[in-house]
Amino acid sequence: MKKIALAGAALALTAASAAPAGHASSGHRIPFTAATVTAADDGSYHLVWKAPGVRSVTIRAAGHVVARGGATGDVTVKGLRAADRQWFDFVPERGGSLHLADRLIKLDGTTNFRDAGGYRTSDGHWVRMGEIYRSAPRARTAPAGPAPRCSPRSACPAPR
Secondary structure: OOOOOOOOEEEEOOHHHOOOOOOOOOOOOOOOOEEEEEEOOOOOEEEEEEOOOOOOEEEEEOOEEEEEEOOEEEEEEOOOOOOOOOEEEEEEOOOOOEEEEOOEOOOOOOOOOEEOOOOEOOOOOEOOOOOEEEEOOHHHOOOOOOOOOOOOOOOOOOOO
């Protein structure tokens, strides 16, 4: 497992303990130059994307089509079943897809706990979501007892 330096505290998880699988492994270039998912307090999700050269993009959540659009899109998705974390598949008509969720994860006892994935790299690849997390330093979090014991091969339990 590679170590990556991030601002604040970082937690790396192995793929086996991470959230659902990341980006599609179709072997095709991912045409998206930007894509984000932002959860709103009312339970809706704001999805924005740019995929130059692509005519259509289909967005799926929990196996169902929840939105469609062209090379650029800006949609709000409502009425999804409640989930700890809602994942969306951005599927272009051709090329590789993205598997994204809101980066902010609300956990009791933490501040600014975020998924460090979902960013496009300078060489056009994407950082896989659900594998590397960051948060404010533990000293700035709510009192939750001693820090959990973690190993590189297991996920740390959420603060209680």
